[in-house]
Amino acid sequence: MAPPKKNYYLALAGILAIVGVGLAAEIYQLQVGLGVSGLMHPVAWAVYITNFVFWVGIAHSGTLISAILFLLRCRWRTSVYRTAEAMTVFALMTAGLFPLIHLGRPWFFYWLLPYPDRGILWPNFRSPLMWDVFAVSTYLTVSVMFFITGLVPDVAAVRDKATGLRKKIYGLLALGWQGTDNQWRHYSSAYLFLAALATPLVISVHSVVSWDFAMSIVPGWHSTIFAPYFVAGAIHSGLAMVLTIMVPLRKTMKLEDYITGKHLESLAKLIILTGLIVGYSYIVEFFIAWYSQVPYEQAAFHYRAFGSYKVLFWLMVLFNTIAPLFFFSKKFRTSTFWLLAIAIMVNIGMWLERFVIIAGALSQEYDPFAWGLYKFRLPEILITLGSFGWFFLLFLIFIKILPVVSITEIKEEVRHETKEVNL
Amino acid sequence: MKAEGGVLGVFARLDPLLEACKRLRKEGFQDFQVITPIPVEEVQEILQKPKSSVRLFTLIGGILGMASGFALTIGTALDIGLMTGGKPIISLPAFVVIAFEMTILFGALATVLGLLWNIRLPRFKLEPFYDPRFSEDRFGLWVPCGADQGRRVQESLRSLGAEEVRFAKS
Numbered sequence: 231m232a233p234p235k236k237n238y239y240l241a242l243a244g245i246l247a248i249v250g251v252g253l254a255a256e257i258y259q260l261q262v263g264l265g266v267s268g269l270m271h272p273v274a275w276a277v278y279i280t281n282f283v284f285w286v287g288i289a290h291s292g293t294l295i296s297a298i299l300f301l302l303r304c305r306w307r308t309s310v311y312r313t314a315e316a317m318t319v320f321a322l323m324t325a326g327l328f329p330l331i332h333l334g335r336p337w338f339f340y341w342l343l344p345y346p347d348r349g350i351l352w353p354n355f356r357s358p359l360m361w362d363v364f365a366v367s368t369y370l371t372v373s374v375m376f377f378i379t380g381l382v383p384d385v386a387a388v389r390d391k392a393t394g395l396r397k398k399i400y401g402l403l404a405l406g407w408q409g410t411d412n413q414w415r416h417y418s419s420a421y422l423f424l425a426a427l428a429t430p431l432v433i434s435v436h437s438v439v440s441w442d443f444a445m446s447i448v449p450g451w452h453s454t455i456f457a458p459y460f461v462a463g464a465i466h467s468g469l470a471m472v473l474t475i476m477v478p479l480r481k482t483m484k485l486e487d488y489i490t491g492k493h494l495e496s497l498a499k500l501i502i503l504t505g506l507i508v509g510y511s512y513i514v515e516f517f518i519a520w521y522s523q524v525p526y527e528q529a530a531f532h533y534r535a536f537g538s539y540k541v542l543f544w545l546m547v548l549f550n551t552i553a554p555l556f557f558f559s560k561k562f563r564t565s566t567f568w569l570l571a572i573a574i575m576v577n578i579g580m581w582l583e584r585f586v587i588i589a590g591a592l593s594q595e596y597d598p599f600a601w602g603l604y605k606f607r608l609p610e611i612l613i614t615l616g617s618f619g620w621f622f623l624l625f626l627i628f629i630k631i632l633p634v635v636s637i638t639e640i641k642e643e644v645r646h647e648t649k650e651v652n653l
Numbered sequence: 654m655k656a657e658g659g660v661l662g663v664f665a666r667l668d669p670l671l672e673a674c675k676r677l678r679k680e681g682f683q684d685f686q687v688i689t690p691i692p693v694e695e696v697q698e699i700l701q702k703p704k705s706s707v708r709l710f711t712l713i714g715g716i717l718g719m720a721s722g723f724a725l726t727i728g729t730a731l732d733i734g735l736m737t738g739g740k741p742i743i744s745l746p747a748f749v750v751i752a753f754e755m756t757i758l759f760g761a762l763a764t765v766l767g768l769l770w771n772i773r774l775p776r777f778k779l780e781p782f783y784d785p786r787f788s789e790d791r792f793g794l795w796v797p798c799g800a801d802q803g804r805r806v807q808e809s810l811r812s813l814g815a816e817e818v819r820f821a822k823s
Contacts, residue, residue, distance in 0.1 A: 352729035390785030406776035411687040419705035420768035
């Protein structure tokens with residue numbers, strides 16, 4: 231939280247430029263219409279929905295680390311959870327943009343909300359798309375509350391060190407926290423309940439996202455394992471994103487003492503686990519397609535592996551299931567270069583997975599007469615790029631104004647580790 | 654009658670602080686406060702205060718959320734009365750998803766509200782006895798008492814190893 235240096239401003243300027251390019255592409259798309267993107271019959275869902283699923287997925291591992299590992303009393307989570315939680319919030323703020331961008335006429339998005347209407351028109355709650363609205367907005371609200379609750383004692387510590395205007399601002403953000411026994415008593419209880427509520431929530435959110443597909447009758451989306459498969463994939467990509475952020479962050483902010491090699495290793499081990507689950511899901515998906523004896527389903531999967539998108543499919547298999555296996559070797563797990571390289575591969579692989587599932591299934595449904603191929607066009611590429619810029623922009627601002635490692639929990643950790651009673 | 658002032662002890666180590674808490678309780682003090690930079694379970698054990706009532710807020714919020722989730726989905730479905738996709742108007746399995754999300758949403762909102770209500774936050778002014786060191790590496794013990802008791806408390810805190818003891822107005 232030191233005053234920014236020149237490099238910080240350079241990075242900020244670069245990222246702002248990327249966001250600007252994305253914004254320009256979006257304005258262009260708004261002016262001309264959704265037709266400027268490659269979206270057209272039969273592939274009406276492609277890059278934007280892929281981005282949506284991708285970013286919601288990224289969000290998941292933040293909650294895994296902050297809530298589930300908290301309930302499991304996993305000590306190593308302490309130094310990484312603040313960053314992971316921030317990532318959850320920012321990834322959701324990015325994900326939330328995509329259904330709106332995808333709408334083509336985003337000014338009608340409020341039609342999705344249940345408000346009393348003159349014509350007694352209500353949203354159809356039998357539709358998975360409505361579940362999505364509720365799941366994602368609940369997830370965003372709860373993540374933000376969880377994030378802020380965790381921050382309050384830390385911001386109070388910052389307030390006590392700051393002077394002048396900064397002291398006033400942090401004082402307001404700290405809500406007047408003083409750390410009395412009464413406050414801690416209620417705080418610990420509330421934090422525990424928030425974690426307990428966030429845990430089933432995170433599992434439900436990506437299940438609901440997967441049902442956007444699995445509830446339909448499109449061949450290629452029939453598999454009943456979609457919900458757990460998507461949740462595992464979400465955590466897989468999210469953990470990779472945590473590594474992608476953490477490795478450069480700890481280097482540039484000199485946090486090696488707090489975020490040690492051991493923490494990164496633990497993350498890498500979790501990636502092995504999720505990678506294996508994802509790999510298993512791929513196999514089971516193909517098995518179910520074959521075992522179902524439904525020709526449409528079989529054709530869809532044959533098309534996925536050997537059709538127009540076969541390069542993307544095999545890249546996905548390579549990046550998501552083969553690459554993480556290298557983490558079995560300690561050499562790869564402890565080298566920051568390989569950690570970062572494999573994490574980026576998994577990120578790309580998971581993006582491709584969503585794309586292959588979505589666009590691949592839609593391009594060849596039942597009727598060969600209605601088949602079509604989706605091709606990328608410039609606007610959606612720029613908007614996707616812009617979304618990465620937006621995500622990292624939020625992150626850059628975050629690392630300058632809030633403590634990236636939980637001050638309070640690190641102190642608790644020191645106490646547990648040294649078994650000493652003084653700090 | 655509420656005391657006008659009290660004694661503030663500043664401790665550098667936890668053991669003497671816990672010792673002081675125990676002694677104060679034995680001497681009959683009830684409303685003293687412990688200020689720590691981290692949650693300390695031992696303090697809660699010594700003080701023996703009732704369990705936080707935040708859990709009640711969570712429960713009520715959750716139940717309310719589930720009820721309103723079902724009310725919203727069933728109510729609107731009945732209101733519009735339109736059958737779609739060959740599914741019954743009241744399709745409970747589909748509505749469970751909405752009810753579940755609203756259970757979590759209301760439960761979490763109620764938890765945060767319960768927390769703020771219980772600890773009386775947000776507040777704009779800190780207590781006069783608050784010291785910025787309490788968020789860093791020092792533990793504080795605030796004992797509200799009159800001037801007559803004050804001297805005795807001061808001495809007992811000092812003898813237990815408090816780094817700094819002073820009388821302050823509340």
